[in-house]
Structure formats: structure tokens, C-alpha cells
Amino acid sequence: MFANPTSVPVSKRFALAMLASALIGAGVAALAVLQTAAAYNLNGYHWAYVSSLGKCIVANGDELTAFNGAISDWWYDTGGQFDTYYNCTNPEMEFTSIFDPQAQWDGYTPHTVSGSLYVHTDSQVNAAFAQSHSYSEQEIQSVAAHELGHALGLAHQSGYAIMNPYTCGATGRFCYYTIWVQYRTTSMDSMRSTSPSEED
Amino acid sequence: MSIDVSRAARWAWPLVVVAAATAVLTFWLMTGPLARGGGSANSAYADASWGDYYDNIPAMAAASDAVVIGRVVAGRTSVNDQGITHTDFELQVQRTLKGAPTANSSIVVYQTGGPAVNGYITEIEDDPLFKKGAIYLLFLTYYAPKQQYSVIGGPDGRFVVDGGKIEALSRAYPGRHIVDTGISGLTIDQVVKALSQPIPPSPTPPSLPTGSPLRHG
Numbered sequence: 001m002f003a004n005p006t007s008v009p010v011s012k013r014f015a016l017a018m019l020a021s022a023l024i025g026a027g028v029a030a031l032a033v034l035q036t037a038a039a040y041n042l043n044g045y046h047w048a049y050v051s052s053l054g055k056c057i058v059a060n061g062d063e064l065t066a067f068n069g070a071i072s073d074w075w076y077d078t079g080g081q082f083d084t085y086y087n088c089t090n091p092e093m094e095f096t097s098i099f100d101p102q103a104q105w106d107g108y109t110p111h112t113v114s115g116s117l118y119v120h121t122d123s124q125v126n127a128a129f130a131q132s133h134s135y136s137e138q139e140i141q142s143v144a145a146h147e148l149g150h151a152l153g154l155a156h157q158s159g160y161a162i163m164n165p166y167t168c169g170a171t172g173r174f175c176y177y178t179i180w181v182q183y184r185t186t187s188m189d190s191m192r193s194t195s196p197s198e199e200d
Numbered sequence: 201m202s203i204d205v206s207r208a209a210r211w212a213w214p215l216v217v218v219a220a221a222t223a224v225l226t227f228w229l230m231t232g233p234l235a236r237g238g239g240s241a242n243s244a245y246a247d248a249s250w251g252d253y254y255d256n257i258p259a260m261a262a263a264s265d266a267v268v269i270g271r272v273v274a275g276r277t278s279v280n281d282q283g284i285t286h287t288d289f290e291l292q293v294q295r296t297l298k299g300a301p302t303a304n305s306s307i308v309v310y311q312t313g314g315p316a317v318n319g320y321i322t323e324i325e326d327d328p329l330f331k332k333g334a335i336y337l338l339f340l341t342y343y344a345p346k347q348q349y350s351v352i353g354g355p356d357g358r359f360v361v362d363g364g365k366i367e368a369l370s371r372a373y374p375g376r377h378i379v380d381t382g383i384s385g386l387t388i389d390q391v392v393k394a395l396s397q398p399i400p401p402s403p404t405p406p407s408l409p410t411g412s413p414l415r416h417g
Contacts, residue, residue, distance in 0.1 A: 045245075098282040100280065100282050100312075101343060102343050102346070102348065102350050103286075103350065104250060104341070104350050104353065104357075105248035105249060105251065105312065106249050106250070106251045107248060107249030108246060108247075108312065108324075109246060109247050109248070110245070110246040110285075111247075112320070113245065129251050133251060155377040156325070156326060156378075156379050157377070165250055165253075165326060165354070165379050168252050
């Protein structure tokens with residue numbers, strides 16, 4: 001279009017370059033939003049730091065194995081960005097096996113927050129539901145991994161994902177798909193949202 | 201053909217500003233406070249994993265001990281021996297579609313969460329607390345030791361009844377991340393008819409995403 005581009009003064013070329021850069025930046029940002037929407041849902045809260053969270057596990061047997069396995073999975077899938085150490089005196093994250101025969105959930109994570117920051121989370125596996133439904137070790141671990149996903153800032157989503165809210169039934173994440181869902185992308189995105197550089 | 205470059209530059213600067221502002225605004229919307237929950241200090245929120253998913257009324261009816269329509273008249277919140285905050289809601293039964301409860305009787309429905317225990321309101325994101333005065337269609341399982349009921353399938357087993365039609369919680373609470381049957385707009389008569397229908401076959405599992413690295417078989 002330009003008849004003689006080389007005649008454009010440097011300052012003007014700079015302006016045009018700025019324009020192009022800004023438009024590309026806006027486009028990339030818009031694509032990131034679309035990508036975000038497609039990849040996972042955030043529950044609106046995050047940790048100030050995820051690399052050194054104190055954890056306390058109060059469980060035995062299958063539930064203890066499930067929590068340790070879930071923590072290990074998330075550590076692995078985030079390339080070590082999410083990391084914990086044992087601290088049962090004042091833990092940020094608790095992992096508890098409870099027995100509530102009336103609740104129809106197999107996993108539950110109440111979290112205390114201040115503003116948009118997590119203060120404390122307590123990921124629980126309901127041993128009563130797991131027992132009455134004859135859960136396998138892998139099913140229990142899928143529940144533990146799902147709850148830890150909540151504790152890391154993820155909300156529910158439908159379809160092929162560890163954050164599908166249902167364990168079994170017509171399209172549950174475990175009994176329907178009969179496999180574990182690899183959640184590397186989801187967890188990495190979650191970590192990005194909880195990086196210390198974005199601390200409130 | 202030639203272009204007046206100095207004029208183009210005069211156009212360019214405002215566009216640069218607008219585009220840059222768009223990029224900054226987009227980034228802020230993704231990461232700023234509006235992208236988060238914005239909850240108040242010392243609030244307690246909760247998420248859950250539900251044991252069973254149902255995608256149709258006949259399957260829910262078959263899995264239920266009782267199916268009723270009723271109005272919530274009261275609720276009593278406490279903490280059980282497992283440290284779980286829960287509320288026993290009293291439901292005035294208006295119509296029984298299945299099971300033992302009789303019309304005009306009261307039943308107690310157990311729900312995790314509740315208002316203001318130890319200064320915290322606890323509510324599961326996709327299982328909003330029952331509202332006093334609201335009318336619900338409920339698919340229930342019975343817990344004999346306490347003679348109480350619980351809703352099956354979390355958000356699946358509860359529908360808001362409004363104007364004689366049912367509405368799934370995902371429709372009634374569009375601002376929340378609720379994944380449920382999505383069944384809405386049916387009249388009560390249509391629900392009654394559906395209760396006795398044969399259970400449709402489960403959907404065929406999808407093929408695995410290409411390249412999905414599975415670690416557990």
C-alpha cells in the first residue's frame with residue numbers, strides 16, 4: 001500500500017510498529033481468554049504462594065494413600081510448582097478422612113478465605129460414601145485429586161476432566177470414563193493463576 | 201499512489217492507545233479482582249464431589265426412596281461429630297410422587313452447610329442452601345437411624361418449583377458453576393409421567409482425546 005515505505009520517518013515507523021504490536025498484544029490476550037474459558041474454570045480464590053504450603057493429613061488406610069497420591073500427582077503435574085511440607089500445628093491445607101453417612105458427597109472442601117486469597121482449606125474424603133458404594137482405591141484417589149483441585153482454585157467443569165463434579169453415574173469422571181483424566185494443562189493453568197507475582 | 205505519513209501517524213497514536221488499553225483491560229479482567237470471587241474476610245465456601253450423576257428422571261426415581269414436592273418451613277444448623285456444619289431443614293410435604301411421606305406431613309432433609317455457625321456461613325458452591333418458603337421437587341434417600349432424608353446426586357436431585365414447573369439448579373442459579381441434569385420447564389404432571397418411564401440406556405463413553413497421556417488404567 002505504501003508507495004515508498006523507506007521514506008517514512010523513524011518516529012512514524014515507530015508509531016506504526018507500536019500500533020501493530022498493541023493490536024497483536026490485544027489479539028493474544030483475547031485468545032488467552034478463549035483458551036482459559038475452554039481449559040478450566042476458576043473458583044475465584046487462590047493462594048498467595050503454592051510452593052511451600054503446610055499440610056496435615058488426618059487419615060488412615062485407603063484415604064491416606066489417596067491423599068498422598070493426589071498430592072504427588074499435583075506436584076508432578078505442575079512441575080513441582082505446587083509443593084507442601086508437613087505441618088500439623090498450623091497447616092494451610094488439611095486432608096481429612098471423615099465419616100458422614102447422610103452426605104451424598106464423597107469429597108468436600110470447605111475453604112476459609114480473606115478477600116480472594118485462601119487462608120485455609122480442608123479437603124475431605126467421605127469414607128462412609130466410599131464404603132457404601134464399594135469404591136476402589138483409584139476411585140478414592142480420584143476424589144482426593146478432585147478435592148485438591150478445589151483447594152488449588154479450580155471450580156467444576158463438565159466433560160472429560162478431573163474437575164467433573166461427579167465420580168460415578170451416567171457421565172461421572174471415573175465410572176463413565178473408566179480412566180483417570182490427565183490434568184496437566186488444567187493444573188498448570190491453575191498454578192499460573194496462583195503464582196506469587198499475582199499476589200493481592 | 202502515496203500516503204501522507206504524518207497524517208497516518210496522527211491516526212496511529214490514538215489507535216495505539218486504544219489497543220494498548222484493550223490489552224491491559226483484558227489482562228486485568230483475567231487476573232484482577234473481578235476474575236475472583238471477591239468474598240469478604242473470614243467467609244467459608246465449599247466445593248464437593250458428588251458420588252452419583254443422574255441424567256434423567258426415571259433413573260433418579262429408581263434410585264430414590266422418596267420423591268416429594270414440598271415447602272421449606274424451617275431449618276436448624278449444627279455441627280456433627282465429624283465437624284461438618286449441616287442443616288436439618290423441615291419440609292412440609294405438598295405432594296408425594298413416590299415413597300412413604302404423606303401429604304401435609306413434615307419430613308427433615310439433611311443438607312451440608314448452613315448459616316452462621318462459629319461466625320461462618322458455609323455453603324457448597326453447586327448445592328445452594330435451601331431457602332425458607334421455597335418449593336422444591338426432591339429425589340430423596342432415607343437414613344433410618346436419624347429418620348431423615350438427603351437429596352440424591354447433589355444438585356441433580358433437587359428442582360425449584362415455580363409456577364407449576366420445575367427448574368434445575370443450574371438454571372435457577374446461573375451465576376454458579378453447577379453441572380446437573382439441566383432438566384427444566386416440565387410440569388408436575390410431566391414429571392409424574394416420566395417417573396414410570398423405563399430408564400434410558402447410559403450414553404456411550406466418548407473415545408479418548410488424542411494424545412492424552414493416561415497414568416491410570
